[in-house]
Amino acid sequence: EAGVVQSPRYKIIEKKQPVAFWCNPISGHNTLYWYLQNLGQGPELLIRYENEEAVDDSQLPKDRFSAERLKGVDSTLKIQPAELGDSAVYLCASSSLATETQYFGPGTRLLVL
Amino acid sequence: GNSVTQMEGPVTLSEEAFLTINCTYTATGYPSLFWYVQYPGEGLQLLLKATKADDKGSNKGFEATYRKETTSFHLEKGSVQVSDSAVYFCALNAGGTSYGKLTFGQGTILTVHP
Numbered sequence: 001e002a003g004v005v006q007s008p009r010y011k012i013i014e015k016k017q018p019v020a021f022w023c024n025p026i027s028g029h030n031t032l033y034w035y036l037q038n039l040g041q042g043p044e045l046l047i048r049y050e051n052e053e054a055v056d057d058s059q060l061p062k063d064r065f066s067a068e069r070l071k072g073v074d075s076t077l078k079i080q081p082a083e084l085g086d087s088a089v090y091l092c093a094s095s096s097l098a099t100e101t102q103y104f105g106p107g108t109r110l111l112v113l
Numbered sequence: 114g115n116s117v118t119q120m121e122g123p124v125t126l127s128e129e130a131f132l133t134i135n136c137t138y139t140a141t142g143y144p145s146l147f148w149y150v151q152y153p154g155e156g157l158q159l160l161l162k163a164t165k166a167d168d169k170g171s172n173k174g175f176e177a178t179y180r181k182e183t184t185s186f187h188l189e190k191g192s193v194q195v196s197d198s199a200v201y202f203c204a205l206n207a208g209g210t211s212y213g214k215l216t217f218g219q220g221t222i223l224t225v226h227p
Contacts, residue, residue: 042217043202104157105156
């Protein structure tokens with residue numbers, strides 16, 4: 001069974017540029033999460049989807065961050081414009097309704113110059 | 114609010130040594146507790162979990178017991194290997210209105226030398 005797929009794995013951009021991250025969850029997983037992991041810290045939840053609906057986006061900085069999960073499968077997280085402080089690893093995870101265990105992708109490492 | 118505190122690292126051990134990584138938590142209600150491991154260049158992998166008080170999670174020789182009286186979930190392994198070198202994260206899912214949101218500790222770097 002394929003795991004959570006994320007792309008790109010690495011991204012380097014200049015500040016004020018836009019950037020987008022893509023995630024494909026494990027097949028059949030209804031719930032999808034985006035987490036932010038700063039260096040030396042544990043991940044922090046940005047947004048949680050149940051199918052197409054964002055059920056918890058309270059930690060998402062909505063002035064520059066946006067996310068979508070059209071058709072309730074894969075998802076895109078966007079930053080526009082990026083700031084130096086956005087340099088971090090962006091993790092995607094998914095889970096099924098039958099279990100609370102979250103399965104994580106490898107992450108996208110973003111560097112903003 | 115909910116929070117997880119892990120012992121500060123890094124932790125450096127020789128192969129076959131005993132490992133303990135302390136984890137304590139603050140949460141309302143009855144959270145589920147998890148240990149995740151992150152190997153270099155890889156995503157987080159679930160190592161073990163426990164969903165109620167006195168439950169013991171175990172996997173790959175690692176164990177942790179959910180202690181509600183001390184709000185702890187310490188990770189232990191009797192004999193570590195070089196391949197156990199990784200970052201270990203303790204996490205909780207508080208449930209209720211926070212269901213689905215994992216709250217993580219800051220992580221503990223473990224290095225095992227031959």
